[in-house]
Amino acid sequence: MRTIALYGVLGSLVLTTLVAAPADAHAPDLTHAPGGYAEALGAADAAQEAEETGIRFGPCPEPEGLPAPFECGTVSVPLDYAHPHGKHISLTVSRGRATGPSSGRQGALVYNPGGPGGSGMFFPLLAAIPQWQNLAKAYDFVGYAPRGVGRSAPLSCVSPAGFTKAPSQAPQHPSPAYKRKKIAEARAYARGCARKAGSDLRFFTSLNNARDLDVIRAALGERRLTYMGASYGTYFGALYATLFPHHVRRMVFDSVVDPDPKKIWYGSNLAQSAAFERRWRDWRRWVARHDDVYHLGRSPHRVLASYQRVSRRLARKPAGRVGPGELQAALLQVGYTDSYWARSANALAAYLRGDVKPLRALAEPDASNAVASENSNAVYTAVECNDARWPHDWHVWDRDNTRLARKAPFETWQNAFMNLPCAFWKAHPQRPLDVRAARGALPPTLLLAAERDAATPYPGALELRRRLPGSVLVTERGAGTHGIGGGPNRCVNRHLEAYLLEGAVPARDAKCAPRREPVATSGKVAQTDAE
DSSP states (O other), rough: OOOOOHHHHHHHOOTHHHHOTTTTOOOGGGGGGOOOHHHHHHHHHHHHHHHHHHHOOOOOOOGGOOOTOOOEEEEEESSSTTTTOEEEEEEEEEEEEEOGGGGGGGEEEEEEOTTTTTOOGGGGGGGGGGGGHHHHHHSEEEEEOTTTTTTOOOOOOOOOHHHSSSSSOOSSSHHHHHHHHHHHHHHHHHHHHHHHGGGGGOSSSHHHHHHHHHHHHHHHTTTSEEEEEEHHHHHHHHHHHHHHEEEEEEEEEEEEEEOOOTTTTTHHHHHHHHHHHHHEEEEEEEHHHHHHOOSSSSOOOOOOOOHHHHHHHHHOOOOOOOHHHHHHHTTTHHHGGGGGHHHHHHHHHHHHHHOOOHHHHSSSSSSGGGHHHHHHHHHHHHHHHHHHOOOOHHHHHHHHHHHHTTTTTTTTTHHHOOOOGGGOOOOOOOOOOOOOOOTTTSSOOEEEETOOSSSSSSHHHHHHHHTTTTTTEEEEOOEEEEETSSSSHHHHHHHHHHHHHHOOOSSSOEOOOOOOOOBOOOSSSSSOOOO
């Protein structure tokens, strides 16, 4: 499933070093350039051209929701880096100027929130939030929409009007007939992607996202990149660090995707489904402790029974466009961020009292968001299917997910069906790059992770730390919110600011106490900062 950081507050290749490397960089041997020799040449050429052209910033188009003084522009990148003078596409970029004095300016901080399929165009807006204001004094906040997303050469696989089919079902142990239906839908979806994108489809990859990031760096006039990636943004950030180590100034990896090539992406999704089951239990335990507020049950098992009772009722009689599938998708958000905990419990409790409005507000698909939702899913599918080989034998999917669903039923099959188009993908997949850096090749990098993160399970942070010598991991103990930098945990934010403002990392891995759990209320949730 997509891994996009849900902050509670808003809920390229080595050859470029020959062209734009800092004076102390050594020219790399391109004979064995990671990601391909031709692509290395193309990335260097594209970065040089972008440095000369720059970005012509101006007022942002109204759909971006970024009023003055925020600025927007575009960066031209090759569709295929092996042919840099062939077809180009334009990526949209947003910028909010540093708010502090010019003497303290440190350049651009480029941000990606994850996905695949997520847009970072909103990033300049975070400068107004207290947790980000110190960073905003020193850095221009730069966001962008990766290739395929939003107005950046948008991808589409099906009609947006037909993409969200609601109400829908979400069986945790689907029947053979239901599986056959989902196989047919996945096959048709893969055909739709190939038909609508044509020969361009195979160039929507994580490696090209990393190369695009280097072109953006050059277009901004930055000799070294300062970057913060969350969730999936950590994966192509790690690719960037492997491809362009001499172009890295500072990098923050927040909620880390496991970069092990064996996990990309089939294994990652199995691990994710297992982790969501644990986080789902965390929420049910919390609800049970507050049975005096929600009356959903005094034990996690009884809370689960309440959820299942709602799901069965919705299967018989949907609440508007909310069926069991929409209920499951809405409750999945409690695994991403505990800012959803109270609202979700309130919606279930109200429904069982006869009031469907809170549940509809929580779970009903927003028709006005249909185009963006379909676009985001198309990019997600294209990138993950293109990045690596997936099993083409349905029996492998059936065996693995049936086995996993016995112990982790909440998300397993919904996640599998979301990814199933990759079993029928016609574009030739890439081989995942072996992310790693030689000791001393990179400046220190900062990793942030919550121990009980479901979308990017904690072992992924340990794996990336092992592969990037000199990296330091800051852990939010016992917490599970996905995307912790710039959130309510002041300990995490102190490490983030020390690194981005001063380049300072702890002498060794650091631990932060967890944020306080949400306060159980019958209305809006209240949450206090952790020290």
